[in-house]
Amino acid sequence: MESFKDVIGHSEIIEYIRNAVSSDKIAHAYIVNGNQGAGKKMLAKLFAMTVLCENSNTDPCGTCPSCLQAESMNHPDLIWVNHEKPATIGVDDVRAQINNTIHIKPYKSEYKVYIMPEADKMTEQAQNALLKTLEEPPSYVIFLLLTSNAKALMSTITSRCVILRLRNIKETLIKKYLMENMNVPDYQAEVSAAFSQGNLGQGIMLAKSEHFNALMESALRFLRNEDSLKMDDLIEAVKESTNYKVDYCDYLDIFTIWYRDILLYKATKDIDKLIFKNEISKIKEMAKHKSYEDIELVLKGIENAKERLRANVNFDLVMELLFHTMKETNR
Structure with missing residues (x-):
């Protein structure tokens, strides 16, 4: 009881x-x-x-x-x-x-x-x-x-x-609950806790959601390879992202956390504070080749994309503009 x-x-x-x-x-x-x-x-x-x-x-x-x-x-x-x-x-x-x-x-x-x-x-x-x-x-x-x-x-x-x-719960408490009470693996628990926005129920739902895992994998697949994408790949990524129109905030939040991980590692070299620890090899590589200004430009571009989508600007156009901004920072 x-x-x-x-x-x-x-x-x-x-x-x-x-x-x-x-x-x-x-x-x-x-x-x-x-x-x-x-x-x-x-x-x-x-x-x-x-x-x-x-x-x-x-x-x-x-x-x-x-x-x-x-x-x-x-x-x-x-x-x-x-x-x-x-x-x-x-x-x-x-x-x-x-x-x-x-x-x-x-x-x-x-x-x-x-x-x-x-x-x-x-x-x-x-x-x-x-x-x-x-x-x-x-x-x-x-x-x-x-x-x-x-x-x-x-x-x-x-x-x-x-x-x-009821105030937001610390992400560390949500992660601990998911791991100890639901046997969720460390990496999955950490990502679910990060996206829970301090809500245990949301964290539990995300940890069990195949849809969220598919959405995250779609975003990460693009992010891992964005430095080598060509225009055809870019267009295909835009098309794939439209599968998640109703979840565009979650989709773009994955982008935000990815780039914040890059920024955090570039500034501190502290792996323990990263959300996407499993992607450390790629994060290290991108932190090495992107300047602080590049990273801030992309983070600002992601926030601008969210604002445009809230204003009902064409989804495909907004995502294509964002991907172009990301591609311009590749060196």
Whole structure:
């Protein structure tokens, strides 16, 4: 059974939860805000299990009847608010699952906890219906609203909630988790962690994604050989890159990390700090032949390409301009 010890990162939020529970200063409503895959559901569940636990006031014991019921999603005082429409939480969902049940006192616990995943999908009507409850909630009720975009909630709701913001996790922690818990090889774990942007869920997804691995190999195949490419190769690379239009940021991020590795090695000769350690032979060669100005020019070209693509400039044209910029720095 999971406990706070199983949570990767978010130590400040865990400490806050423990202090709130142990000092009996629990607010009636919280917004747990973080990107998809950041661990919102896990933290909310552990928060609920802690306040409902029969044996502990800082961590769920994991063995009492209350913890076992919560773990199996069968606790009568832990309500997960669901919605049938995938993109919307409607007013009927709020009324049926919250407003119509909130005045029923807890069956076996001191508290009654409502967890609403994807709370930012509530319609305006649904939010107004929830607001009436938030204004004068029963003393035994705790709301945990999970959001990826807290700004989508009305200010009248956010002002009545404590906001817990899930911050990015250190890449070293994500890499360690992937290697120790998922048996991901060192190199793959390092690359997945680098592209996770501090999000453990994203790191796990990338480590298991054949699509991401294919995308990375496509980019690296070009990068390894870009100094010897001819125009026909360049055109072919542009065509191949269009297979990943929907992932152009990931595709170009691979280019950015590659050139930052070259820059880092050129400046420090420190292999341990590189992401693409497996490509060290090629990185050494390119660091030797490219000047600092060349590398900065390409990095700037990559960022310009991202901006142009965000502005809906023709994809093939943008990529061809970028590849020409890269080719001009080959010596």
